[in-house]
Amino acid sequence: MRFGLLYEHQLPRPWDGDTEHRLFKDALAQVELADRLGIDHIWEVEHHFLEEYAHSSAPEVFLAACAARTKNIRIGHGVVLAPPGYNHPARVAERIATLDLIADGRVDWGTGESASRVELEGFGIDPDQKKAMWAEAVEQTANMMAMSPYPGFQGKFFSMPVRNVVPKPLQKPHPPIWVACSKRETIHAAARAGIGALTFAFVDPAEAGKWAHEYYDIIKSEECVPIGHTVNANIAMVTGFSVHEDAAEARARGSEGFQFFGYSLGHFYVYGNHQPGVTNVWERFEAAKDKLPPAGRGSGIGTPADLIGHLKQYQDAGVDQVVFIQQGGRNRHEHICEALELFAAQVMPVLKADQAERDAKKARELAPFIEAALKRKQRMAPVAREAIPTVIAYGRNVVQAGQATEGPTHHVNADIAVMMTDVADDKKKQAAE
Template sequence: MRFGLLYEHQLPRPWTGDTEHRLFKEALAQVELADSLGVDYIWEVEHHFLEEYAHSSAPEVFLAACAARTKRIRIGHGVVLAPPAYNHPARVAERIATLDLISDGRVDWGTGESASRVELEGFGVDPDQKKAMWAEAVEQTANMMTMNPYPGFQGTFFAMPVRNVVPKPLQKPHPPLWVACSRRETIHAAARAGIGALTFAFVDPAEAAKWAHEYYDIIRSEQCVPIGHAVNANIAMVTGFSCHEDGAEARRRGSEGFQFFGYSLGHYYVYGHHQPGVTDIWQRFEAAKDKLPPAGRGSGIGTPTELTEHLRQYREAGVDQVVFIQQGGRNKHEHICDSLRLFADKVMPVLKADQAARDARKQAELAPFIEAALTRKRRMPPAATSAIPTVSAYGRNVVQADQATEGPTHHIAADIAVMMNDPAARKNKAPAG
């Protein structure tokens, strides 16, 4: 089993002048510690305008900082919002590839649609169309990372001409693809698309076993038709986190933060009424928290012994990765670091003891099904060289552009001199045309 950390960058009110600065610096320190301890993944969300719940609106910046400070931990977008109004597919391809190069091939590319009204309406995304937007954008972004040049596209939600999207990622054909899932149906859709299920559904091991079984049954079936150019057969599930030798202290340190995560999630996605810049979610949470279900045993909160037993059940259920929400509510930085150290010392060695052998068995068992799935992939035809148009630079007429293709003439030399800010060249340059 592998383990990851999920960052929303939660920041309950009240805020002071340096709270966001401290939040990000502490998160970077936690990621550095996790890397040194052998934690497998860091996952960073993308959300917009979700005050208190998630101040992570530029995950590519945070993850680049993580990549620069770490050596081995996987750098996961959990997730990039795919509708083009959030992120143009070409910009996603460029950013993912650049991050993959910077991190020496450690990127995982999680994708999602977005679901909150605050975000969707803020960017003018039609909620009835967002699933179709996701499918179109993700497939074309994968094509952009793998095709040289990308042959252009006239779609329902975006269009672009022939271009070679650079750079290309270090991982070939592209970094592992995931999709955010909160329902059983989305997990099935992930399997049909041949991508990892990054599951934000808090289910017990018995329910997780059903979901994992169904997911891998679809991966093995003819229903699996990859949306990307590789199959990433993996299930990750999210839970809370706090580890202490004293179970009561683990719950005291970690339960409130996990409760706030759930409450603020519900505020933006289910039952809340929000006035931007006005509503105080933490104040509402404090008024309601005594009525909320406790976050204790059954999550990633407890003693090393409790966590080992609970997480072993998920491993036997077929879950490949457990992702911890350790930075929630007002959880303290020092408590998070203490929990990570204890978990790495007492729990991870037990659950990772036979990881290599499990990986090898899984890879061998799934290999023929993945190969068959890739033969069903509907591939975009490449652009014929004769069909790739020449793009002439602005500021040159057609005659000059034609001359430029024949070799370095005096026109080109004069243009270069002007661009290099040569005063004499500017004075003597004849008007274009």
């Protein structure tokens, strides 16, 4: 089993002038520690305007800093919002490829469509079209990274001419693709698209086992037609995290933060009324906290022995990765670091003892199904060299032998043309004198 850390950059009110600065610096320190300890993945979300719940609107910046500070941990864009109103597909291809180069081929490309009115309406995105936007954008972004040049596209939600999108990622043809899932139907859709399921459903191991079984049944069926140029057969489950030798202390350190994560998620996505810049989500959470289900038992919160027993159930159920929410609510940085060290020392070795054997067995079992799935994909036809249009620059002023010759001139270059003509005239005058 593999393990990851999820960053939403939660920041409950009140805020002072330095709280966001400390938040990001602490997160970077945690990622450096996780890399040294052998944690497999970090995942960073993309959200906009979700005060207190997620101050993570520029994940590509944070992840680049993580890549520069680490050597082994995989860098998960979990997720890039795919509708073009958030991110043009070409910009996503450029950013993912650049990050993959900086990270020496350690990037995982998580995708999503978004579900919050605060975000969707903030960017003018039609919620009834977002699923179709996701499908169009993700497929074309993968094509941009894999094809040279990209043949161009006339779609429903974005269009662009023939262009060679550079740079290309280090992982060929592109980094592994994932999609954020909160429902069983989305996990099925992930399998049909041949991509990893990054699941935010908070289900128990028995239910997770059913979902994992259904996911892999679809991967092995003719329903699986890859949206990208590879198949990433993986299912990950998200849960809370706090580890201490004393179970009560583990709950005291981590339960409230996990509760706030769930409450604030519900505030923005399910039941909340939010006034931007006014609503205090933490105050509402505190008022409702006693009525919320307790966090701890059945999650990644407890003693090392508790976690071994709980996570072993996920492993046996067929879950490939468990992703921990350790930075939630007001969880303290030093407690997070202590928990990571204890987890790496006492829990992780038990669950990773036969990792290589499990990986090899899985690869052998899935190889023929993945090969068949890739044959079913209808690939975008490359553009013939003679059909690639020539793009003529806007400005075509030419200075030869001291003369400025004007052709069709874009106004931006007019001043340059005049300046170069003046230089030529000055040289003539100096020569005459």
